[in-house]
Every structure is written in structure tokens, then in C-alpha cells.
Amino acid sequence: MKRTLIIALMFASVILYSGCDLSAPDQPELNATLGQVVAQGKFVAVGNSLTAGFQSSGMVETAQVNSYPALIARQLGKQSFQQPLIAEPGIGSTSGMTPLQLVNGDITAQPLTVNPLTLLKNATLARPYDNLGVPGATLHDVFNATGAATSASGSNLFFDMILRNPNLGNTTQIEQAILLNPSLMILWIGNNDALGAALAGGNINLLTPTANFTADYTSVLTKIRTSTHAALILANIPYVTDIPFVNALDGVINAGMGVPVISTVADVNGDGVNEVVNVDFNPLPNAELYVPLVTEETGVAHLTIPALSMYQAGVGVPDSAALVAMGFPSLNASAMVAAMKANGLVPTGQPLPGSVTITASEATTIKTRVDEFNGVIASLAQTFQAPVADMNAALSVLNASGIDGMSGKFVLLDPVHTAFSLDGVHPNDAGYAIVANQFITVINGALGLQVPQVNVSDYAGQYVGKPVAKIALEAAEQVKAIF
Amino acid sequence: MKNNLKRLFIGSMLAAGLLTYNNSVQAGGFNLYEFGGRASALAGAIVAQSADASTVFYNPAGVAFLDNSQFYGGVTLIFPTANFVGVSPMFDNTVHDAVQNIFTPVGIYYAHKLNDKVGFGIGLTNPFGLGLEWEDDFPGRAISRNALVESYYISPVVAYKVTPNFSIGVGADLVIAKIDLIRNINVFDSEGSPGYDVGEVELSGSSDLSYGFSFSAQYQAEKWSVGFMYRNGITNEFKDGDAAFAFHDDLTVPQAAAVAGALLQDQHVSTTLDFPGFFSVGASYQAMEKLRVEMDYMWFQWSVFDQLQLDFENESTPDQTIPFDYEDSWQLRLGGEYALNEKLDLRAGYIFDKTPQPIESVSPLLPDDDRHDISVGIGYKTGRYVIDAGYMFVNIGERSTVENGVGMNHNGFNGTYNSRADLFWASFGVNF
Numbered sequence: 031m032k033r034t035l036i037i038a039l040m041f042a043s044v045i046l047y048s049g050c051d052l053s054a055p056d057q058p059e060l061n062a063t064l065g066q067v068v069a070q071g072k073f074v075a076v077g078n079s080l081t082a083g084f085q086s087s088g089m090v091e092t093a094q095v096n097s098y099p100a101l102i103a104r105q106l107g108k109q110s111f112q113q114p115l116i117a118e119p120g121i122g123s124t125s126g127m128t129p130l131q132l133v134n135g136d137i138t139a140q141p142l143t144v145n146p147l148t149l150l151k152n153a154t155l156a157r158p159y160d161n162l163g164v165p166g167a168t169l170h171d172v173f174n175a176t177g178a179a180t181s182a183s184g185s186n187l188f189f190d191m192i193l194r195n196p197n198l199g200n201t202t203q204i205e206q207a208i209l210l211n212p213s214l215m216i217l218w219i220g221n222n223d224a225l226g227a228a229l230a231g232g233n234i235n236l237l238t239p240t241a242n243f244t245a246d247y248t249s250v251l252t253k254i255r256t257s258t259h260a261a262l263i264l265a266n267i268p269y270v271t272d273i274p275f276v277n278a279l280d281g282v283i284n285a286g287m288g289v290p291v292i293s294t295v296a297d298v299n300g301d302g303v304n305e306v307v308n309v310d311f312n313p314l315p316n317a318e319l320y321v322p323l324v325t326e327e328t329g330v331a332h333l334t335i336p337a338l339s340m341y342q343a344g345v346g347v348p349d350s351a352a353l354v355a356m357g358f359p360s361l362n363a364s365a366m367v368a369a370m371k372a373n374g375l376v377p378t379g380q381p382l383p384g385s386v387t388i389t390a391s392e393a394t395t396i397k398t399r400v401d402e403f404n405g406v407i408a409s410l411a412q413t414f415q416a417p418v419a420d421m422n423a424a425l426s427v428l429n430a431s432g433i434d435g436m437s438g439k440f441v442l443l444d445p446v447h448t449a450f451s452l453d454g455v456h457p458n459d460a461g462y463a464i465v466a467n468q469f470i471t472v473i474n475g476a477l478g479l480q481v482p483q484v485n486v487s488d489y490a491g492q493y494v495g496k497p498v499a500k501i502a503l504e505a506a507e508q509v510k511a512i513f
Numbered sequence: 514m515k516n517n518l519k520r521l522f523i524g525s526m527l528a529a530g531l532l533t534y535n536n537s538v539q540a541g542g543f544n545l546y547e548f549g550g551r552a553s554a555l556a557g558a559i560v561a562q563s564a565d566a567s568t569v570f571y572n573p574a575g576v577a578f579l580d581n582s583q584f585y586g587g588v589t590l591i592f593p594t595a596n597f598v599g600v601s602p603m604f605d606n607t608v609h610d611a612v613q614n615i616f617t618p619v620g621i622y623y624a625h626k627l628n629d630k631v632g633f634g635i636g637l638t639n640p641f642g643l644g645l646e647w648e649d650d651f652p653g654r655a656i657s658r659n660a661l662v663e664s665y666y667i668s669p670v671v672a673y674k675v676t677p678n679f680s681i682g683v684g685a686d687l688v689i690a691k692i693d694l695i696r697n698i699n700v701f702d703s704e705g706s707p708g709y710d711v712g713e714v715e716l717s718g719s720s721d722l723s724y725g726f727s728f729s730a731q732y733q734a735e736k737w738s739v740g741f742m743y744r745n746g747i748t749n750e751f752k753d754g755d756a757a758f759a760f761h762d763d764l765t766v767p768q769a770a771a772v773a774g775a776l777l778q779d780q781h782v783s784t785t786l787d788f789p790g791f792f793s794v795g796a797s798y799q800a801m802e803k804l805r806v807e808m809d810y811m812w813f814q815w816s817v818f819d820q821l822q823l824d825f826e827n828e829s830t831p832d833q834t835i836p837f838d839y840e841d842s843w844q845l846r847l848g849g850e851y852a853l854n855e856k857l858d859l860r861a862g863y864i865f866d867k868t869p870q871p872i873e874s875v876s877p878l879l880p881d882d883d884r885h886d887i888s889v890g891i892g893y894k895t896g897r898y899v900i901d902a903g904y905m906f907v908n909i910g911e912r913s914t915v916e917n918g919v920g921m922n923h924n925g926f927n928g929t930y931n932s933r934a935d936l937f938w939a940s941f942g943v944n945f
Contacts, residue, residue: 061918
């Protein structure tokens, strides 16, 4: 009996042991917040030239190392943030040219004597780049273009160079970002859906329809949200009329250039021809010289940078006949022409074409469209829970009062403090540092982090000691080739 | 009870006969020691005893002390269980259970007593092995989804009584190992990112035949006995393993499989897998008329298991090194047997098993920890026949790769594992 009991007890204990389920372990915790974990994970940036670190109408390693994604990666402590680095002299946006350079005070581009594809330094990186900014990319491009042929322009070689298809499986920018399995992703896109219209002198046909923008932006965010767990940071679109390329000539042309002041011109009597608004004529040296401007379009509000180069060649400068036609007495007209010539102008009477002037009405249309785009971004950001960096407001502040000692003025006007590169469209090193800080502020807010800001002054003074006198027409035109 | 045992016994012998056995995670690291029904119930504290032909494995010198020639064989059913919860805040509080598999290592022996001085024997055992399979959605699937390592030792031994109380034994080990590792493959992994899951790879193969040896000694006095056994380590060479890749067909980026497919094609893979050498030393004592106890100490040279280097045949497929960095470790085994009557023995035992695994290599491949094992068993003798059956509870318990809030795993895959195993066995012996 006793023995039976012992045996029974032994085997009862066996059954008890084998019968009990494995308990669920308590979940361990890292000494790190979710935000810190996200920041330690993969960081990827998708966008256009602004994300690529494009400066002075081109891509070159010396500028790319200070792209805003590279700066953010540096602040996050990333060891190997990979960009499609392009060796010097770099690739300009016009085929066969370098990025804009300063040569003896002139902003100019040089011929590129090598095959641009050979300049890509880390072409064999066996994975997508962490910086997936492609110059010229539109919103539609980021989830449709797999190469030059499928890009919006149909010939944007930067897509071939950066996406490296078919080696990466004919994938788009967004798909390559997904392949990297990011934990933090910046998407700044849509600028080129408005910018092209401004660069073309207010060609509003180049604006992406708001309905298309809404549909495409929704598609992109849906794809990101369903394919990654990434914390997503967006940015809105600055007014494209707030950039030096458009507004540099709004006020006064640099007196140091010896070029007369341009008055505001308008079609006062509504006859389709610009009238001279300010006919005060003062031929004395070092005094203001008001010269009427001859333009094709009426109601001109902005002259783009190429207009300056044209003007320096005489386009838009009235000759005697033009002045007489405007109503100047013949004698006065002759005196004005003489004064203009004495001041280095070349009176031709040829009007500035509409491709370099933006009328008030065009400017309003473009601005309204950007407002609509930004409304779409703000609304979808709510839906998809992605915070937005307000780059539109940042550019306004830069233009109004400056940021960290930098200004929004063109390099011809303020070479020491300008935050823009030689093309008047893209930021320079300091400008990208300001952009990086805008993103870092949003990242810190969204993830509860204290990622340090970039010290903008470390990147300031790019053109100090290199006085800028003028911009060559080809160089000014190059700005428009890719944006 | 008797009928149940008999059924279990019949089933186990069938399994052994068909050689459809696997073996699994048992003793610390991935060595197994349950190769005899009696010995297992005594928690493997057996090096100083030679009651049956399983002494061919536990201490070949003991073959010289066997009274008869004997066939002895059996199987152990291992039911390992494991689960995992990932570290916060990277993972939510989901508990991931391992797939329930059964592993069936065998110990089959024949020992022949030639004369009063010399005996020889041969045994088939599976002293090293592991098996752990996770569900398809397991978050660590890129590290391991299904790991299986098996070993087959065929060990002829010979024992010689130097004196009537003292024998020595030597043995040879003919060893073949098998590996089958399945894990998901990610492409484009980089700093801070595991990359993109495109499919899976199965690495499988059998090693070339390797040779090992053992030597051992046993001294048996009236009330006490001592024993010693050493078995050397084995380096298993896998020269023509197969790497088979398969890609998901429902990828978010459908073209990714094409890229991965171009890089990762079916091919041969070679590696080496080290099994450690070990020794066992112990003493047994007849404490009471009906009670015999034994205590053994074992030591394993686990430091040989530092890494698994996978060399893929194709240049375009990157080779891989999986670090293990095991440390030498030891076990303490205690066992006791109480003779209830002439026919029936009751047995129990305890093992403390120091894990050789550093925290950095605690992974889905094999989450290990110090173990406390408790065994019970029963032996029944009638005429020429012996039946031994038993059960062991292997308590591995919880082990976290997170130490003071810092994740220590070398893959950055951190969390807490809980694991245990339940072992049931039966062996059958016939004396001639």
C-alpha cells in the first residue's frame, strides 16, 4: 500500500509538471523611449533636388555632404548615411555642363568634359541610397519614375543615376525607401509641381492640377504607411515666388554693378503696352537713373534672374524709337539713350520675353496653387499622422528678418549672408543647415527627442571673399533646366 | 500503468527501428545525455556504475563489469517548449510561442562479455543536437525560424579489467552530423535596419564522417565505486551543404524578389560545426541496503563553439559568420535508486547545468540558460528482461537579452525567452 502510494505520488508529480503550460515572460524594457529607438534605426530621405543637396544648378560631392539629410543624419549620430556622391567638378543641370561656379566674379558654368555617369562615386553600393532625393522629381515621379524615360520630363538622367535600375529591380524612389526598411523617413516633395511655372516666367500651364496633387500625395502616403513602420516627417512647399530667382530684381539692382535702377512698370492706360511709371531722369553719376523697361507682358511683377543677363545684353532696354513711342519728346529720348550708353547699358528696344517676366496675375495664380498644395499636405498629414515641417513659413521668415544671421537675398545682393546658392533657387550650405534645423525641430517634437540643432554659422560664409559681379546668361538659363 | 509503459516501449522501439529520430535541445548548449532509461532517471549520474549496456556510452570501462551479454535500447521523447516576448518599446507585448515539436533521440547498445577480463560493445547515440522552430510571423525569423542539428555516433568500445575491481575502456566514435537551418532572408540590411524580407533560405547538409575516441576507467568496491570518462571533441565538416532560396510572391515591392533572386541563387554552402570534448567523473555509494546514490561532475569544452562560418559557393552571395562565443561549462548530477523489491526500482535525480551561452548569443536559434532538471523513473526486471522508464522536467526558465535596460544580443534582437522541456523515455534490455 505504502509502495503504491509512493509510486502514485511520483507519477502524479510527473503529470503535474508536464501538464502546466509555459508561463508568458514579463516584457523587458530598454532604457530608451520609442523616439530614441526610432532615431537609432534607419533614416531615409525622399524628395527632389532640395533633398539631394543640389546647389548652384548642379550636384557635386562638396555640396552633397552638406545636404539637409546628411546634416540630420550627422546630428542623429549615423555612421554610414549613403548618398549618391558625385565627384568634382560635378554635374550641372544643363547637359554637358558643370554646376554654376564663381569665376572672376562671374557666375558661370563650365563645359563638362567627362561622361557624367563616371562621376558617381559609390555607384556599386549594393542597396538603395539613404538619400533618395532626385533633382527634378515631381510628386508623381516619386512613385512612378524608375529612370529617365519614365520621369516627368522624359529625360531626367538623375533618375538613372540615383535609382540605378534595372540593377535595383526597376523600383521607384518610394519603393527603394521601403526596401531599406526605415524607422524614420522624411518626404519633402511637390516643390517641382509649382516651381517650374515660376522658373518659366509664370507659365501657369506647368502647375500640377490640385486634384492630381491630392490623388498622388494620398497614393504616396498610403504606400508608405502600408509598407513600413517608419515615423514619417513631411514638409510643405515654400512660395516659389519667394526665391531670389524670382524676387532678386523686385527692388533695386545692385548699385555697385553700375546698372541703373529699374522702376516698376505697368500698363497704366490699359492699351497693352507698358508705360513708364517713373519718368524722372537723372543723368548725374552716382544718382538714381530711372530707365523704362520694355517687356512683352503687361502687369509685370517679377523679373527672373535670366532677365538680368538679358538686360545686361540690352534686351528690355529702350532705344530712342521705343522711348518716342512711349511718348517721350524726341530730344529727351536721345539724351536718355546717351545717358544709358554712358552708364553701360545697350539700348536695343527689344522687349524682355514673357519667359523671364512674371505678371502679378501669374504670381497670384502660382501662390494660390501652392496654398492649395500646402492645404492638401496639411490635411493628409492629419489623416496619416505625419508631422509637417513648415518650410513655407521658414522662407517667409528668412526673407523678412533672416534666420541665424542669414538672409534670403540673392548672392549678387548679399554674398556674405545669403542662404541661397548661385542659382537663386536652391539653398547653399547655410541654407540647408537652416532646412535641417526646421526638420530637427519637428523630429524632436514628434519623437520627444533633444537632437541638437545644426550650428548654422559653421556653414555660413560660402561666398565670403569671392565678390560676385554678374551672372552669365547661359548660367542663368541653366537654372531652369532642372529644378 | 504496465500497459501504458508497454505501449510507450513498443512505440519507441518502432521509432528507433525505423531510424526516424531527431534529437533536440537538452543539456546546456546542445548536448544530450539521455541515452538509457535507468541512467536518465538517475539524472545521468552514472559514470561510476555499469548496470546495463548503456555503459557503452556513459563509461565504456564498465562493459567489463557486466554480468552478461546484453542488448539494451530505448528512445526518449522530448517535448521542448519555448516562448518569446520582445523588448519594449521596439515590440508590443505579444508572446510568440515556438512550434510544438517532438524529438526522439535513441540509445541502442549491444555489449558482449568475452571473458572475465574483456568485454566489448557497440552503441548508437545522438549526443549533440538542437531543434527549435518558430511560427512564420515570428519577429526574429530572419535570425532563425527553424533550426535542427542532429548527430549520430556509432561507438564500438572495448573494456579490460586490469584487476578484478578496476577496468579501463577505450572507444572509437564514428560521427555524422546533420544540419537543417531555415530562416527568412532580408536584403539591403544596413546601419539601423534589418533590411527587407524577401523570402527564405534553407541550409541543409550532412557532414563527412568524422572520427573521435573515448577513454574511461571504473573502480568498483563493495560499497562504493568511482568512474571517469573522457570523450574528445569533433569537428564536423560540411563540404557540400545545400543553400536553397525561395522568395515570397506577395511582396510590397514586387520587384525586390527579382533583385534578391539575381544575388541569391541555389548553391552549395560549406561550414564546420564543432562539438565539444567533455569528461565526466563521479562516485557512487551504497548508502543503505536498498539505496544507492551517485554524484558526478561533468565538464564541457564549449569554448570550441565560437562561431558558425557559412561559406557560400557563389562569389556574389556574401559569406556569413554567426558568432556564438560559448564558454567552457560544467554540470553537477545527482541520482539515487531505491530497490523497492527484487523486481522494482524507483529512481530520481537532479542536474544543475551551467549554460555555456553568453548573453550576446542568446537568440532564436537556441535560447539557453542555467538549468535545473529533475528526473524520476522506474525500473522493472523479470527474468532476462529489463524495462526502464522515466520522466525529466528540464527547467530552463526565463532568460532576457536585456541587461539593465540595455539590449545585449549581437543581432540587436532583444527580448525575454522562457523555455522548458519535458522528456519521457523507455528502454528495454535483454540479457543473454
